[in-house]
Amino acid sequence: MSDAEPSDATDSEAESGGVTVPDADADVELDAVSESADMVDVPLKVRDLRKTFGGITAVDGAGFEIEKGSMTGLIGPNGAGKSTTFNCITGTYTPDSGVVEFNGEDITGLEPYEVAERGLVRTFQIARELSEMTVLENMMVAPMHQRGEALWRSVFARNDVNKQEEEILERAWETLEFFDIEHLANEYAGNLSGGQRKLLEMARALLTDPDMLLLDEPFAGVNPTLEERLLEHIHELRNQGYTFLIVEHDMDLIMQNCEKVIVMHQGRILTEGTPEDVRNNEDVIEAYLGGEV
Numbered sequence: 176m177s178d179a180e181p182s183d184a185t186d187s188e189a190e191s192g193g194v195t196v197p198d199a200d201a202d203v204e205l206d207a208v209s210e211s212a213d214m215v216d217v218p219l220k221v222r223d224l225r226k227t228f229g230g231i232t233a234v235d236g237a238g239f240e241i242e243k244g245s246m247t248g249l250i251g252p253n254g255a256g257k258s259t260t261f262n263c264i265t266g267t268y269t270p271d272s273g274v275v276e277f278n279g280e281d282i283t284g285l286e287p288y289e290v291a292e293r294g295l296v297r298t299f300q301i302a303r304e305l306s307e308m309t310v311l312e313n314m315m316v317a318p319m320h321q322r323g324e325a326l327w328r329s330v331f332a333r334n335d336v337n338k339q340e341e342e343i344l345e346r347a348w349e350t351l352e353f354f355d356i357e358h359l360a361n362e363y364a365g366n367l368s369g370g371q372r373k374l375l376e377m378a379r380a381l382l383t384d385p386d387m388l389l390l391d392e393p394f395a396g397v398n399p400t401l402e403e404r405l406l407e408h409i410h411e412l413r414n415q416g417y418t419f420l421i422v423e424h425d426m427d428l429i430m431q432n433c434e435k436v437i438v439m440h441q442g443r444i445l446t447e448g449t450p451e452d453v454r455n456n457e458d459v460i461e462a463y464l465g466g467e468v
């Protein structure tokens with residue numbers, strides 16, 4: 176932590192860039208996912224997804240469905256195709272073939288911001304330029320980076336810009352409080368620990384008002400205490416109606432926290448089911464676990 180730590184900033188007094196942070200309650204509960212007509216019981220459907228890089232087939236006909244309000248782990252050995260699948264779902268890559276459907280809409284091949292605008296949002300590592308901004312400033316630019324284009328257009332289309340800015344600031348602050356990192360509001364993001372960064376990454380993603388969150392290695396480099404806090408937050412959000420798909424190397428963590436596990440191997444879905452099903456699946460043991468679960 177740097178000398179710049181805003182240790183004496185209180186909830187109501189903290190300031191960043193001359194902006195006064197609004198008062199907020201100590202017990203913070205973010206808005207639950209709002210029910211809308213286009214939300215369906217199985218928001219994400221992936222069918223026959225295929226992606227090649229030159230001669231390498233990274234994803235080879237993968238398909239699965241994610242139920243609303245669920246927490247699903249996507250696991251598999253190195254090179255199984257998990258990240259490529261994520262990237263095809265979120266628009267970073269365009270699949271060679273196959274379909275990605277979200278809330279009943281074919282979103283295959285959309286740009287990442289178009290996918291995010293529809294409520295399917297992934298966490299991003301804090302980029303270098305954002306490391307040089309404070310935590311609160313990171314939060315304020317989050318909507319613009321992801322889902323927010325539409326939000327910001329609507330904000331600035333209205334006359335009362337200050338009022339709208341205040342609303343965004345208030346939500347940013349509430350979200351920081353939800354993750355217990357409001358005391359870091361004035362800290363440079365580059366000075367955060369690995370775990371605090373992960374909390375900020377998730378806070379930024381949440382600010383875009385998603386329906387479903389895709390988390391890529393959310394616990395990498397996170398110490399056990401913060402890992403526990405991060406997990407508590409994820410479970411709380413899940414209870415509020417958010418849907419999660421998590422790629423994570425820590426098998427035990429997935430097994431203990433997800434009700435459904437999808438196993439990829441060589442670009443395909445090897446099996447899916449409850450942690451117990453997967454734990455006892457011989458193909459999984461052979462392909463991934465080297466005989467021990």
Ligand SMILES: Nc1ncnc2c1ncn2[C@@H]1O[C@H](COP(=O)(O)OP(=O)(O)OP(=O)(O)O)[C@@H](O)[C@H]1O
Pocket residue numbers: 228231232233234251252253254255256257258259260
């Ligand atoms: N941009 C790329 N160019 C070439 N090959 C790639 C690219 N991205 C992934 N691959 C290859 O595709 C295969 C699947 O990689 P991917 O990163 O999706 O697997 P993964 O399951 O996420 O692996 P890990 O757990 O090691 O991160 C690998 O053989 C990888 O080398």
